[in-house]
Amino acid sequence: MARPENNGLPGPEPGLIENFLLGLRVVWREVRRAAALLLRRIEHRALAKRLEEEYRRLGRIEADSQLHGTETDPDQDRSLILAQIRLLRREIIALQQDMAGTNPAPDTTATSGAKGE
Numbered sequence: 001m002a003r004p005e006n007n008g009l010p011g012p013e014p015g016l017i018e019n020f021l022l023g024l025r026v027v028w029r030e031v032r033r034a035a036a037l038l039l040r041r042i043e044h045r046a047l048a049k050r051l052e053e054e055y056r057r058l059g060r061i062e063a064d065s066q067l068h069g070t071e072t073d074p075d076q077d078r079s080l081i082l083a084q085i086r087l088l089r090r091e092i093i094a095l096q097q098d099m100a101g102t103n104p105a106p107d108t109t110a111t112s113g114a115k116g117e
Contacts, residue, residue, distance in 0.1 A: 040099050044092065051088040057081055 014022075058081045065074040
């Protein structure tokens with residue numbers, strides 16, 4: 001069998017070491033891809049959990065303002081929470097698109113500034 005580097009000319013077959021190294025490269029690439037997908041799924045779960053927490057906070061503010069009024073400005077708190085919800089939704093949508101393969105970034109993992117806030 002001719003090697004592609006020789007432009008179809010007869011030459012030595014790839015040896016054991018070349019095949020082994022090629023196999024290691026393929027395995028390494030697959031491990032990296034699986035690890036990146038795992039990290040994206042973990043991040044997706046964390047963002048979804050944070051989104052649910054923001055919805056709960058919004059519900060508490062609404063309930064407090066309707067039942068007995070609060071000392072803080074509910075409109076200001078509500079607008080901050082709604083902005084956070086919009087941000088988290090955009091992050092989740094972008095992450096879902098990335099996991100589906102519509103965003104061409106296979107070797108990088110998405111990080112969000114909203115997670116650590």
